[in-house]
Amino acid sequence: MRVLITGGCGFIGHHIVEHLIKKTDWHIVVWDKLNYAASGFDRLRDINCFSHKRVSVLTVDFTHPISEGVIRETGHVDYLLHLGAETHVDRSIDDPAPFVMSNVVGTMHILDYARPVKELKGFSKVWLEPGETRAVSFTLGYDELKMLDRDLNWVVEPGEFRVMLGSSSQDIRLEGILLVE
Numbered sequence: 001m002r003v004l005i006t007g008g009c010g011f012i013g014h015h016i017v018e019h020l021i022k023k024t025d026w027h028i029v030v031w032d033k034l035n036y037a038a039s040g041f042d043r044l045r046d047i048n049c050f051s052h053k054r055v056s057v058l059t060v061d062f063t064h065p066i067s068e069g070v071i072r073e074t075g076h077v078d079y080l081l082h083l084g085a086e087t088h089v090d091r092s093i094d095d096p097a098p099f100v101m102s103n104v105v106g107t108m109h110i111l112d113y114a115r116p117v118k119e120l121k122g123f124s125k126v127w128l129e130p131g132e133t134r135a136v137s138f139t140l141g142y143d144e145l146k147m148l149d150r151d152l153n154w155v156v157e158p159g160e161f162r163v164m165l166g167s168s169s170q171d172i173r174l175e176g177i178l179l180v181e
Helices: 011-023 041-044 068-074 089-094 096-116
Strands: 002-006 029-030 057-059 079-082 157-166 173-181
Touching: 002 068, 011 029, 011 041, 041 173, 068 096, 079 096, 089 096
Parallel strands: 002 029, 002 079, 029 057
Antiparallel strands: 157 173
16 A cells, blocks of 8 residues: 655654554655645654655645646555645734645645546446457446536536546556547
């Protein structure tokens, strides 16, 4: 298993990293902005996790959309724990903008990142003899294409949907584009 922990260099995040290292065999990816709340990498160094073979640390500012490079470096994750946030109420009173950017806009960017790239929408088990063919059909309607928008309403967004057929998500044998206007 691989888990992504945002804010993994912070007070709560580093304790979760330490727990997962001690109690699981999981690989951990930490995204952290390394601002005042993180104390740099010191907390991870203090628990002997900074250079641990199962821990990867990336400096990521999720107040901006997650870049393709960060997504590639992160790789596949099975779980995401979003702990990164601006803290300290007194600081938010003095300057609320960084708190809105991190805690609201940043969380929206994490949710956009977490939206699945490949998602199973239909399944049919078909037995074929060698050389035999058979037609299989699926209907993709509103329920299969809907997603939550930023206002938490179910919508089908206009655009291209890539449709893939295969024996598994790793064995795609046929692809096509479904255009929704």
